[in-house]
Amino acid sequence: MQQIRRTIQKTNRHWSELLDEYLRMKLLNGISQNTHKDYIRTVNLLFKRFPNAWDSYFSLEEAVIAHLGQEGIAPSTFNSRLTYLRTFFKWCVEEGHLKKNPLANIKKRKEGSRVVAIDIEILQKLLQVPDRNTFVGMRDYCLILLTLDTGIRPSEALSLQPNDFNLLSGWVRIPAGVAKTRVSRTLNLSPFTVDALKRFLKMRPRSWANKVTVFCAESGNKLNRHVWGDRLERHSKKVGFHIRPYDLRHAFSLEFIRNGASAFSLQKTLGHVDITMTKRYVALVDDDLKADHAKASPLLKLLNPDK
Secondary structure, three states, X not given: OHHHHHHHEOOOOOHHHHHHHHHHHHHHOOOOHHHHHHHHHHHHHHHHHOOOHHHOXXXXXXXXXXXXXXXXXXXXXXXXXXXXXXXXXXXXXXXXXXXXXXXXXXXXXXXXXXXXXXXXXXXXXXHHOOOOOOHHHHHHHXXXXXXXXXXXXXXXXXXXXXXXXXXXOOEEEEOOOOOOOOXXXXXXXXXXXXXXXXXXXXXXXXXXXXXXXXXXXXXXXXXXXHHHHHHHHHHHHOOOOOOOHHHHHHHHHHHHHHOOOOHHHHHHHHOOOOHHHHHHHHHHHHHHHHHHHHHHOXXXXXXXXXX
């Protein structure tokens, strides 16, 4: 057994030590702090559930199969775990710590499209919920406005600094270090959003200057996406429609296309690497047109007057 283990397991170093080394390299290559945390959470979860998984390749293979084969796991969760673990193990193989990658040939599961369409009336009600006379309420209001105006990702919005905004010219610059794709982009702002941001920025202590993110906690600490998700859930309960931060990005995308913007403009605005993701929104708008045509075609009256 010892001989078999030595031929398959190629290192005596602990997996946590290797993960630290791997993530130091990834940070030098520019991964975001959120991705860094996701790697730590995902890999730690595997070895927390299966403490002996690193004892041998056989143990590791059995552990990842059981971990990813967990009953009831959502396709998005499966794909996320698969991506992080497979990439880490691939590096371990390249560095000579594993003989082969136990996840090399595992394919991602097909995820159902979760593009949420929200009626304009609900969004109007949502904007009335935050108390704009308080710092926290005005912050939430501006975050909702900014997302509905630009389609910005929640993680990107929560990392913005005051000098990323040019309110005089009406735009916000998402730095490469903040953007999910590590490519900077500039988003235009409507006058409504500019006015709200001007009012909100006046509520910040001057001592914060550019040292504190724009959409921070009242204490000046950075607001994370989970807290923002909880805040938005609380607001959305008051309008009777469950809304998550990413749903506002979907709402922007659908209305942007419905109001005449091109798929190419939407792709650039959302920061998609290619047009594939953007086509989901175009397809949904096409479905709207089909439904409207089915209800409103003149031939319904001309050829079927009884109806």
